[in-house]
Amino acid sequence: MTDPNPPAHADRTAWVLVSPWVLILGLFWVYPFLYALALAFAQFDVFSGQWHWVGVANFAAVLVNSEFWRAVGHTVIFTAGTVPVTTALAILLALALNRRLWGRAIFRAGFFAPTLTATVVTALVFLHLYAQGGYLYRLAELAGIPVPERGFLLSEKTALAAVMVMDIWVSVGYYTLLFLAGLQTIPAELVDDALMHGASGWQRFWAITWPYLRPTLLYALVINLIKSFQVFTEMFVMTRGGPLGATTTAVYHVYSAGFERFDLGYASAAAFVLFALIAIVTVIQFRFFAFGRGAEE
Amino acid sequence: MERTTSRGGILPKLRLFVPVALALIPLCLTLSCGRGGQEVTSEGRLVVHFWQFWTEPRVKAVITKAIEEWESVNPLYKVEITDLTWSDGHQKIVAAFAGDRVPDLLELGSDWIAEFAARGALMDMSAECEQWHDSLAGWPPAIYDNSCWALPWYLSTRVLYFNQDIAKLTQGGNPRPPMTWDELLQQTRDATTEKPRLWGIGINAAEPHVLYKKFVPFLWSAGGDILTEDQSVCALETEAGRRSLQFLVDLSRGQLVEKQAALDEAFINGKLLFDLSGDWLYEKLKRSGSNVAYSAFMMPFPAPDQGTRTSFAGGEYLAIPRRAKQPVAAVSLARHLLSEKNIFNLCLATGCATPVHINVARNAYFADDSIRSVFIRQMGQARTSPANPHWVEIEAALEWGVEQALYGKLSVDDALAATCEKINAILSKKEDEKR
Numbered sequence: 001m002t003d004p005n006p007p008a009h010a011d012r013t014a015w016v017l018v019s020p021w022v023l024i025l026g027l028f029w030v031y032p033f034l035y036a037l038a039l040a041f042a043q044f045d046v047f048s049g050q051w052h053w054v055g056v057a058n059f060a061a062v063l064v065n066s067e068f069w070r071a072v073g074h075t076v077i078f079t080a081g082t083v084p085v086t087t088a089l090a091i092l093l094a095l096a097l098n099r100r101l102w103g104r105a106i107f108r109a110g111f112f113a114p115t116l117t118a119t120v121v122t123a124l125v126f127l128h129l130y131a132q133g134g135y136l137y138r139l140a141e142l143a144g145i146p147v148p149e150r151g152f153l154l155s156e157k158t159a160l161a162a163v164m165v166m167d168i169w170v171s172v173g174y175y176t177l178l179f180l181a182g183l184q185t186i187p188a189e190l191v192d193d194a195l196m197h198g199a200s201g202w203q204r205f206w207a208i209t210w211p212y213l214r215p216t217l218l219y220a221l222v223i224n225l226i227k228s229f230q231v232f233t234e235m236f237v238m239t240r241g242g243p244l245g246a247t248t249t250a251v252y253h254v255y256s257a258g259f260e261r262f263d264l265g266y267a268s269a270a271a272f273v274l275f276a277l278i279a280i281v282t283v284i285q286f287r288f289f290a291f292g293r294g295a296e297e
Numbered sequence: 298m299e300r301t302t303s304r305g306g307i308l309p310k311l312r313l314f315v316p317v318a319l320a321l322i323p324l325c326l327t328l329s330c331g332r333g334g335q336e337v338t339s340e341g342r343l344v345v346h347f348w349q350f351w352t353e354p355r356v357k358a359v360i361t362k363a364i365e366e367w368e369s370v371n372p373l374y375k376v377e378i379t380d381l382t383w384s385d386g387h388q389k390i391v392a393a394f395a396g397d398r399v400p401d402l403l404e405l406g407s408d409w410i411a412e413f414a415a416r417g418a419l420m421d422m423s424a425e426c427e428q429w430h431d432s433l434a435g436w437p438p439a440i441y442d443n444s445c446w447a448l449p450w451y452l453s454t455r456v457l458y459f460n461q462d463i464a465k466l467t468q469g470g471n472p473r474p475p476m477t478w479d480e481l482l483q484q485t486r487d488a489t490t491e492k493p494r495l496w497g498i499g500i501n502a503a504e505p506h507v508l509y510k511k512f513v514p515f516l517w518s519a520g521g522d523i524l525t526e527d528q529s530v531c532a533l534e535t536e537a538g539r540r541s542l543q544f545l546v547d548l549s550r551g552q553l554v555e556k557q558a559a560l561d562e563a564f565i566n567g568k569l570l571f572d573l574s575g576d577w578l579y580e581k582l583k584r585s586g587s588n589v590a591y592s593a594f595m596m597p598f599p600a601p602d603q604g605t606r607t608s609f610a611g612g613e614y615l616a617i618p619r620r621a622k623q624p625v626a627a628v629s630l631a632r633h634l635l636s637e638k639n640i641f642n643l644c645l646a647t648g649c650a651t652p653v654h655i656n657v658a659r660n661a662y663f664a665d666d667s668i669r670s671v672f673i674r675q676m677g678q679a680r681t682s683p684a685n686p687h688w689v690e691i692e693a694a695l696e697w698g699v700e701q702a703l704y705g706k707l708s709v710d711d712a713l714a715a716t717c718e719k720i721n722a723i724l725s726k727k728e729d730e731k732r
């Protein structure tokens with residue numbers, strides 16, 4: 001039985017053991033967080049290091065800035081377009097790869113490979129594929145699919161969608177792996193039982209597979225949503241927020257304000273507004289998608 | 298239950314050790330574990346920090362060798378080279394100044410010098426510049442507020458590359474490069490075909506820091522400018538501004554609109570009649586083994602006997618931060634890097650066609666080469682962006698306006714008016730902040 005009142009030296013030992021992590025947490029998470037929070041209420045001159053407190057002026061500037069909200073709009077479109085498609089594709093692929101197929105290991109590795117490749121490398125490859133006269137562009141032309149006058153990434157109408165397609169291609173392998181792991185937790189006896197009782201494939205999916213996949217689904221949705229709200233590297237490498245600001249997402253907007261214009265106060269305030277938005281959406285997600293949790297408990 | 302406290306063992310020592318160690322880390326970092334704030338190597342040599350952008354192994358090797366030579370005659374010093382990239386180098390430099398971890402010698406893009414000088418981040422190098430004045434070219438970006446803040450190290454301009462194979466298809470046996478804007482427009486349209494897929498010209502779009510460089514040559518050639526002479530107001534809303542932007546819009550219609558790397562690739566693959574590009578393309582063409590028959594020409598005139606053949610000139614400069622710990626060594630190292638021999642070697646490695654050193658530019662290697670000589674002539678009629686401390690923001694506004702016109706979002710007049718509104722807002726906001 002565990003002693004409810006451990007001796008003091010045990011406490012101290014525990015503190016010594018966790019102190020490296022506490023130190024790292026303090027130095028690299030808590031301190032920057034508090035520093036950024038302070039910056040959000042100030043104008044900061046990076047060269048002289050001078051602070052000038054401005055109260056909530058930076059937050060007000062963010063909230064009335066149409067470019068910030070346009071960037072948030074692009075982020076929402078990006079998230080709404082990538083998260084459901086990635087999730088649905090990943091579930092389908094996981095179900096397929098969970099069967100005893102010939103070459104299953106090769107397919108699993110193949111789908112996962114894009115996840116292992118650095119985003120920058122993938123983005124550079126897609127830059128070539130999407131270019132006017134690039135392979136995808138020519139393929140679409142040959143297939144009679146209407147193509148933009150300029151390359152996919154240089155057309156205002158297609159640039160964001162092109163980046164979304166790349167993101168789905170990159171991400172789907174990772175989520176497939178997650179769902180595959182979820183599927184592995186289903187007891188074989190349950191499936192055998194259902195088969196013996198003549199349950200159809202669809203019935204087996206709803207009655208057995210789906211309930212077991214729900215925790216993985218919630219995790220996948222939350223993680224993917226947060227990642228999508230923070231999308232940046234793709235835009236930085238492929239479009240720099242263009243053309244005409246069509247791929248400027250919220251984080252790119254923050255980056256641009258902070259590291260191109262060096263308006264660190266505004267950038268910090270925008271980052272905190274984005275943080276609040278992500279927190280709200282995540283809470284909503286938990287409320288809506290943690291369905292049936294009580295019953296399971 | 299009363300808890301017992303242990304007074305012996307390792308914990309009390311740890312309690313003392315941890316804060317002391319933590320306090321020593323920043324102290325050591327601040328003082329760089331050296332003497333008098335100077336960083337010293339384990340062999341007792343003073344460290345000189347040099348931040349630069351050349352990462353390509355062939356070029357880096359040339360720079361490293363030059364530095365080793367300098368170290369051999371200055372055994373008191375050891376140079377630490379830090380590589381930067383153009384995509385985030387500016388941010389890293391600003392962050393370094395903000396954190397007071399500045400290098401001793403620093404390579405800067407031509408359009409950043411005024412910004413850093415205005416912020417008091419650079420050492421005034423007027424006396425050194427005076428000594429180099431007649432030996433080096435490319436001074437305008439280094440001058441701000443009547444002082445000189447950096448030494449030119451590397452210069453580059455853009456010329457019009459011309460694919461003679463495509464030209465023969467449309468012009469017959471003896472193709473002629475365009476002398477005027479009208480001829481350029483006509484030739485690009487004549488050369489654009491669906492089958493085989495060929496384009497007359499490649500135009501940049503949606504590429505920050507690059508797009509404006511393809512507009513300003515036309516603006517300057519037509520006699521226009523971005524800012525007024527005293528740099529207090531936007532000067533784009535003129536007949537020259539309208540004419541040049543309209544020309545760029547007309548030129549882009551039906552053409553290959555892409556990023557510079559893709560345009561250069563298309564030229565190397567024989568898909569473009571014209572490519573407005575720099576000396577890097579000449580180097581790429583030679584190394585790629587491309588069988589495209591090409592030549593290079595200076596920018597065309599706006600019309601017969603009208604305007605100039607101005608192109609954009611960019612450059613890289615050597616500056617010394619005001620708070621550098623080894624300014625004397627930094628000046629000495631800069632002098633060494635700017636020697637004729639080292640400038641020549643740098644140009645050999647980079648493929649540079651316009652050496653910054655005037656004596657090197659006269660070398661037969663440059664003067665007798667048909668393409669390099671075009672670059673040297675074009676450099677004589679090239680201009681740099683204005684040395685303005687707010688150029689980074691002004692550049693973004695300018696590119697925004699050009700993009701609006703190229704994508705047909707705004708008419709040429711409206712795009713110029715909106716751009717000027719943005720630029721004037723930047724200039725007046727900065728004036729207010731100064732007050």
